[in-house]
Amino acid sequence: DQQVKQNSPSLSVQEGRISILNCDYTNSMFDYFLWYKKYPAEGPTFLISISSIKDKNEDGRFTVFLNKSAKHLSLHIVPSQPGDSAVYFCAATSSGNTPLVFGKGTRLSVIA
Amino acid sequence: DTGVSQDPRHKITKRGQNVTFRCDPISEHNRLYWYRQTLGQGPEFLTYFQNEAQLEKSRLLSDRFSAERPKGSFSTLEIQRTEQGDSAMYLCAGDRGLNEQFFGPGTRLTVL
Numbered sequence: 001d002q003q004v005k006q007n008s009p010s011l012s013v014q015e016g017r018i019s020i021l022n023c024d025y026t027n028s029m030f031d032y033f034l035w036y037k038k039y040p041a042e043g044p045t046f047l048i049s050i051s052s053i054k055d056k057n058e059d060g061r062f063t064v065f066l067n068k069s070a071k072h073l074s075l076h077i078v079p080s081q082p083g084d085s086a087v088y089f090c091a092a093t094s095s096g097n098t099p100l101v102f103g104k105g106t107r108l109s110v111i112a
Numbered sequence: 113d114t115g116v117s118q119d120p121r122h123k124i125t126k127r128g129q130n131v132t133f134r135c136d137p138i139s140e141h142n143r144l145y146w147y148r149q150t151l152g153q154g155p156e157f158l159t160y161f162q163n164e165a166q167l168e169k170s171r172l173l174s175d176r177f178s179a180e181r182p183k184g185s186f187s188t189l190e191i192q193r194t195e196q197g198d199s200a201m202y203l204c205a206g207d208r209g210l211n212e213q214f215f216g217p218g219t220r221l222t223v224l
Contacts, residue, residue, distance in 0.1 A: 004154075034211065034212065034213075036215075041218075041220070043114070043205075043216050046114075089154050091154075098160065098211070099145065099157040099168065100155070101157070102154030102155050
């Protein structure tokens with residue numbers, strides 16, 4: 001069973017507009033969530049994270065929102081740039097149980 | 113650049129051969145993880161080390177797989193009697209005791 005789900009395999013956005021990537025999880029023990037970005041033939045690159053004690057974390061153009069009651073998080077990128085085109089993975093973990101559990105990823109295409 | 117290096121970057125082998133991959137994290141990474149990623153999937157946890165101690169292995173790690181981190185620095189992952197189903201990207205990651213993990217570029221294994 002998939003504990004972390006990214007239901008949109010792909011997303012296309014115009015340059016300058018907002019990109020919203022969604023992620024759902026089922027395991028109530030998860031208390032820390034991360035987003036990674038991956039280009040082809042490279043390892044995932046850490047983008048931003050959020051603890052379950054917060055509902056929002058912002059870093060430059062990237063903001064992650066967490067809705068614990070809905071077991072849902074989202075990554076907002078604004079404004080989107082062509083260099084943001086990549087596969088984005090949502091990951092989750094429980095404090096003290098450190099392996100990350102990843103979703104299947106969403107491929108973002110930012111069109112100039 | 114996360115400072116995590118992996119060698120080789122690509123490996124092509126014939127079914128039944130043994131292969132070994134190496135990961136060099138940065139010195140601050142007291143925890144080291146191995147993940148496997150196949151097409152259309154997110155990275156899947158294989159095993160991890162706290163210094164030289166192997167603390168957890170997933171069900172994905174069959175008896176043909178073995179991992180070591182002999183001096184708490186670099187790590188090796190060996191696959192014996194490779195099968196075509198072992199074809200994947202093998203990713204190594206390190207962390208400093210926090211939840212964020214930093215990945216190397218990966219080793220792409222192709223089993224013919």
